[in-house]
Amino acid sequence: MTQQLDFSVGMGKETTYGSPSAVTRFFESEAKAKYDVKTIKGSGLRPTKGVARTSRQSISGFEGSTDIELDAPTRGLGFLLNAVMGAVTNTLVSTGLYQQVHTLSTTDPVASYAIQEALPPIGGGASNVHTFRGCVFDSLEISAKEGAYLSVKLSATILKMLTTGATAASYPSDDTLFSFVHGSIQVGGSLTEPGATTLAVGDAIPAVNISDFSLKVARNLDKKGWNLGGAGLRSRPPVLGKPEITGKITAEYTDNVLRDAYLAQTPLVLILTFTSGSNVLQIAMPAIKLKGEVPTSNGGDVITQSIDFEAFDNGTASQPIFIVYRTADTTP
Template identity: 40%
Template structure:
């Protein structure tokens, strides 16, 4: 028996693009919008005595699927989504910390991205069994991280899939035990100054602490292509999509307490940015669960401070993440966890 709360989403990396595998990772999610995206074409030929488009002249010429998955970021079980988004992920044991691992994610520089089977289970009204809708050949096209004031850190991923099937058996969900939510009270941000990127086993360090930031968001778009719909594919994509020139953009809101960010915007100064969420829970000997975003070079895109009618003056500051062509990656996401594998 079910209730309307008993919705599930599961996923697993595919071996062959578009060939179903049994999903075995089940994130606790806020909402999802996975849907079928058909392209119907209607014949336009005229026929005496017929004033409506005819059913025999309607064809399904092209189809795809996909949607969004919105989750809260937790210290365990998160790796599968981060690897899907960035394409690269490595899990390394932290020296001297038994049972502690640091997972490091960076954008792939090799085509193609991994594809996944995603299955959602939706219960029917009245306590009936969950119905399965399975999305094959799902590739994570983009993701947006948000750390709002006094809130839980969230990630919305967007997926492009080859097709949706309803004849794949429902996989009952099983959830990762333990783990903690990352949230606003655990966060600290540095902007500018001398910063050292994270390594396989150590988080990024250095920089100038920014004590006036109220919220933060950043998006990463793989800019996958929209091709691959070729003859012989029954109107479906025949191959995995390939990546393009990725786009990473963000935004912070800051109280206006000094001119540092204003001047960095006006002078287009290259700045490093690191945002770290550090749990108070000890794992291993002395380690803590942690989630960290590090961008070696960003450029600010506004704005100049404006009067606020007597209220505290705030700046809404957009930024773009750029590749400074130095050793390493222009984007890092690090996760300190007790998960040994991604």
């Protein structure tokens, strides 16, 4: 018997876009996939037939989407990071500890995944399985807020939906979560890029006035591919677009470093590091530019700045963003 809490979300990487593949990883996320059956109606009219007829209404296409949201775990997160970033190296650091360095892929085709959602019916009984094929991830969001666990959200498009292919859910027994109290941030200075077994290093003094951070990596995949012969399904995987790396920080107004960097449009290094035991999640960007704002009064309360930023290629660093993940996982 099941209860309404007994849903599960699992994923597996496909070898061919939309082809059957095993579900190998499960995540503590809600099952929220949406799948649309698009239809068309005929435009012709016939005497005495004022209402649209069933024979003139047909399926015109299928398209789905999903968001996977979860607290950032110390096991399994690399699989999700790779789904969006696309390129990764994986190296043994010490016994039982591996370092993954995730960067933006620059070649097609984009990897695709199967997503399995198991949904329990009301009143108990075996969960009903929805298996989605040809899932391609377009964006990644990471958010750190005071008093909370680090939050991760991924968004994907879906090729097709099946109602078969159940795999029993399984989870690591030794994973923990990264939280705000595990974090530190450096803004400014210079950057030493992460190596295969070394973290990124900056020479700026860690900031103590940042209360909120968010990052979004958007791959901007193309939206076309519904061609003749596809039977209403996308006939090919999406191709890479021009990526955008954006975010926001909220800072208490303790000095004019961020204000002056905004006014002069000075590129800044940003390094955000979360550590939980020997596990690490680090985001390093060699060159971000701030989009505002200048400080203003706050009715007598603490003055804060809500500052959007965008990451750029500075012509020197090998990548515009590195996401480093140290974990007990042997593979991403």
